[in-house]
Amino acid sequence: MAKVNIMRLLPSVDELFKHEKLAALNESIPAVRIKNSVRDALTALREEYLARKDDPDFIPYDEDEIVEKVLSRILAEHETSLKKVINGTGIVIHTNLGRSLLPEVVRDALLDAAFSYNNLEYDLKSGQRGSRYTHLESTIKELTGAEDVLVVNNNAAAVMLALNTMVQGREAIISRGELVEIGGSFRVPEVLKMSGGFLREVGTTNKTHLYDYEEAICEETGILLKVHTSNYHIIGFTETVDGRDLAELGRKHDIPVVEDLGSGLFVDLSKYGLEYEPTVRDTLAKGVDVVTFSGDKLLGGPQAGIIVGRKKYIQAMKKNQLTRALRVDKMTISALEATLRLYLDEDRAMAAIPTMRMLTLTLEELAHRAEVLYRNLLRKVKTCHLDVVDCQSQVGGGSLPQERLPSRAVTIVPMNMSLNDFERRMRLGKYHVIGKIHKERYELDVRTFLEGDMEKIVDAVKLALKDNGRASAE
Numbered sequence: 111m112a113k114v115n116i117m118r119l120l121p122s123v124d125e126l127f128k129h130e131k132l133a134a135l136n137e138s139i140p141a142v143r144i145k146n147s148v149r150d151a152l153t154a155l156r157e158e159y160l161a162r163k164d165d166p167d168f169i170p171y172d173e174d175e176i177v178e179k180v181l182s183r184i185l186a187e188h189e190t191s192l193k194k195v196i197n198g199t200g201i202v203i204h205t206n207l208g209r210s211l212l213p214e215v216v217r218d219a220l221l222d223a224a225f226s227y228n229n230l231e232y233d234l235k236s237g238q239r240g241s242r243y244t245h246l247e248s249t250i251k252e253l254t255g256a257e258d259v260l261v262v263n264n265n266a267a268a269v270m271l272a273l274n275t276m277v278q279g280r281e282a283i284i285s286r287g288e289l290v291e292i293g294g295s296f297r298v299p300e301v302l303k304m305s306g307g308f309l310r311e312v313g314t315t316n317k318t319h320l321y322d323y324e325e326a327i328c329e330e331t332g333i334l335l336k337v338h339t340s341n342y343h344i345i346g347f348t349e350t351v352d353g354r355d356l357a358e359l360g361r362k363h364d365i366p367v368v369e370d371l372g373s374g375l376f377v378d379l380s381k382y383g384l385e386y387e388p389t390v391r392d393t394l395a396k397g398v399d400v401v402t403f404s405g406d407k408l409l410g411g412p413q414a415g416i417i418v419g420r421k422k423y424i425q426a427m428k429k430n431q432l433t434r435a436l437r438v439d440k441m442t443i444s445a446l447e448a449t450l451r452l453y454l455d456e457d458r459a460m461a462a463i464p465t466m467r468m469l470t471l472t473l474e475e476l477a478h479r480a481e482v483l484y485r486n487l488l489r490k491v492k493t494c495h496l497d498v499v500d501c502q503s504q505v506g507g508g509s510l511p512q513e514r515l516p517s518r519a520v521t522i523v524p525m526n527m528s529l530n531d532f533e534r535r536m537r538l539g540k541y542h543v544i545g546k547i548h549k550e551r552y553e554l555d556v557r558t559f560l561e562g563d564m565e566k567i568v569d570a571v572k573l574a575l576k577d578n579g580r581a582s583a584e
């Protein structure tokens with residue numbers, strides 16, 4: 111290249127800003143964002159030019175190339191942070207991918223809640239101030255047989271509120287086998303400490319007997335606490351105390367029993383071939399005084415923490431100042447109400463709630479899906495090896511940790527790039543497909559696909575396999 115000042119070849123911010131291709135973005139992207147991105151892009155180009163100014167092979171970009179670079183930078187910088195992804199992991203309640211998907215009927219409820227005024231805290235009958243907690247009461251009572259109900263932000267908040275209200279300065283007796291940590295940040299002993307209570311551990315990691323609880327009961331005892339060991343399972347020589355026996359012991363000593371169920375279920379899933387897990391109704395029927403559970407795990411609704419049980423304890427929680435800080439908003443109430451109403455008819459719930467539907471898909475349906483995707487890929491993409499294999503999906507969200515659901519996966523092995531490159535391209539590409547590398551293959555479990563995902567996946571694979579020359583050089 112001749113000895114000209116190559117920096118001179120770069121356009122100015124203003125020149126670029128006025129370029130017709132960029133001006134067209136003005137409709138959808140605020141001008142300050144465009145200007146900032148143009149400035150950033152030019153800085154990057156200037157640095158690149160400077161670094162390569164003595165490189166005889168360096169050819170400065172032409173105007174079109176520069177505009178393309180700036181354009182893609184603007185679009186990338188203006189993307190929303192929260193993005194749709196395609197879940198090819200087969201983990202139905204994937205906490206990192208947003209847990210449960212809401213049923214379609216929730217759409218209208220959410221739109222109404224968002225764009226109209228409503229009676230959130232207004233009693234239409236009396237024309238007086240009302241309570242936001244009344245909206246979900248009757249449906250939850252009907253579904254669980256509970257005396258009273260309170261819904262808060264999530265189950266962690268529900269447990270904290272229950273403990274803060276019922277233990278306060280006294281002890282919660284809990285089995286050593288149930289001192290669990292869930293999702294890295296919810297640790298039962300810490301939550302208890304934060305709620306102003308003290309821990310009284312009884313039994314051992316693998317075995318706790320009723321007499322262990324009984325011997326620990328004293329003046330200082332506030333509650334007997336039972337926590338679902340959601341995300342792990344102790345196998346072998348084990349013994350735990352059932353809620354029924356604990357409830358009886360509690361009644362004998364006039365001490366309330368609280369159970370954190372974790373997931374919370376309204377349907378007995380063993381009818382559908384899954385492991386038996388007690389429903390919320392079954393747990394209350396055992397005599398447990400207060401039960402807490404999540405809204406967005408197996409229940410398949412929005413993020414929420416539901417507390418059900420005896421009126422006197424729930425009333426005390428409603429009066430607790432903490433409740434104001436943990437309260438749910440109108441969007442949650444409307445989404446939860448619409449989801450819960452589906453459970454009044456079990457068949458409808460199983461068909462309409464995505465979490466329930468995905469968990470109970472038959473192997474036949476899954477095999478068909480896998481076959482369709484496999485054939486479409488076979489027709490449309492060349493440079494990879496494809497196959498359909500048996501796999502096992504997980505429930506996720508710390509629910510039914512033992513359960514492995516037989517499923518089918520389509521596997522892809524690219525010919526011209528590494529599996530890691532391919533996985534990264536699928537993840538970062540237009541559709542953000544999340545799959546996993548397993549046994550030296552890229553695997554997509556079809557269980558967690560949504561309507562329309564398969565077409566997008568074919569497109570994503572085509573795009574990911576393109577220009578692999580550059581990918582391997584990156």
Ligand SMILES: *Cc1c(COP(=O)(O)O)cnc(C)c1O
Binds near residue numbers: 264337338372373
């Ligand atoms: C998941 C879980 C929680 C936390 O519930 P969030 O709704 O995520 O706050 C608490 N306890 C148990 C046993 C759980 O499984």
